Amino acid sequence: MWLSNGDKKQIPTADTRHFVLGTPLSGPWPAGHKAVLFGMGCFWGAERIFWQMQGVYSTSVGYAGGQIPNPDYEAVCSGRTGHAEVVQVVYDPARLSFSALLKAFWENHDPTQGDRQGNDRGSQYRSAVFTGSEADQAQALASQADYTSSLQAAGFGPITTQVMPDPGYHIAELYHQQYLAKNPDGYCGIGGTGVSCPVNPA
Numbered sequence: 001m002w003l004s005n006g007d008k009k010q011i012p013t014a015d016t017r018h019f020v021l022g023t024p025l026s027g028p029w030p031a032g033h034k035a036v037l038f039g040m041g042c043f044w045g046a047e048r049i050f051w052q053m054q055g056v057y058s059t060s061v062g063y064a065g066g067q068i069p070n071p072d073y074e075a076v077c078s079g080r081t082g083h084a085e086v087v088q089v090v091y092d093p094a095r096l097s098f099s100a101l102l103k104a105f106w107e108n109h110d111p112t113q114g115d116r117q118g119n120d121r122g123s124q125y126r127s128a129v130f131t132g133s134e135a136d137q138a139q140a141l142a143s144q145a146d147y148t149s150s151l152q153a154a155g156f157g158p159i160t161t162q163v164m165p166d167p168g169y170h171i172a173e174l175y176h177q178q179y180l181a182k183n184p185d186g187y188c189g190i191g192g193t194g195v196s197c198p199v200n201p202a
Contacts, residue, residue, distance in 0.1 A: 009072065010174040012060070019178035020051050023058040026171065029090050033057055036091075036101065036136065037064050037166060039084040039128030040109040041117025044179040045190030047087045049108050051178070055096025059178075060088050062171040064130055065162070071170055079122045084162075086128065088169055098136055100201035102143045105129065108192045111144075111161045112151060118189045127161040130169075137165060143199045154195045 016025045029035065040046040043061035051059045063071045066083030076083045089101060109117055111127040129144075131137045140163050148159050180186050 008173060008175045012171055012174050012177060016174065016177070018051070018058050018060075020181045021056075021058060025058060025060045025177060027090075030057065030092075032094065033090055033092055034098075034136075035132055035166075036089050036098070037086040037128070037130035037169060038089060038101075038105050039064070039086045039126055039130075039162070040105065040190060041085070041125045041127075042120050042187070042189045043085040043087055043172070043176065044186060045188035046085075046109070047178065048180045048188070049104055049190065050087055050089045050101070051181075053091075053096060053100070053104065056089060056091045058090040060171055061176050061179075062086060062088060062169050063124075064169050065128060065164075065167050073173055073176065076124050077122070079124060083124060083170075084126050084128045085124050085172075086130065086169070088171075097201060098139055099143070099199050102129075102140060103197045103199045103201045106143065106147045106197040106199070107195075108190055110156075110191070110193050111147070111159045112157045112193075114160045118191060120189045127159075129161060129163045130166040131163070132166050137163065143197070146198050147195075150195050150198055151193065154193070156193060156195070
């Protein structure tokens with residue numbers, strides 16, 4: 001599919017629907033639903049992991065943790081804005097636990113690699129969890145400690161994941177949303193360590 005530069009800069013609107021799930025890409029969310037941001041490297045592959053999980057209401061990709069308002073892909077890729085590529089996961093806690101999301105997060109990328117994932121290098125590819133509550137923050141930090149022990153036992157170095165409260169989310173251009181559903185042969189740089197996470201997903 002050929003796209004002009006103008007097409008690639010289009011931003012999702014309030015009416016934009018998830019290409020796979022058919023749900024809105026932006027809130028307000030249904031009552032009781034929660035949101036979390038995960039940075040796992042290239043957001044194309046990371047998003048696909050989560051939209052496949054039962055209990056996920058919607059996903060989108062975007063940018064978080066930087067210093068400038070309204071970043072775009074080109075600016076973030078320069079490495080000068082401080083943003084990470086992230087997936088916003090909106091889920092129903094009655095159907096899917098935060099522990100299960102953390103387990104998927106830890107096991108599907110390498111959180112020891114610093115500002116890169118595989119061949120993708122730069123601070124925008126850093127590992128990160130941006131949480132929406134103090135309870136989720138504490139749970140994420142506890143799971144990080146548990147997974148650190150498992151990784152070290154397998155010979156990996158320390159986890160470099162940034163865990164902090166949600167600093168604000170900027171949705172990415174429409175072109176990037178559910179990219180691997182629209183482009184099944186597209187690039188996916190996501191890959192885990194092969195080490196199981198001890199987090200109880202119940």
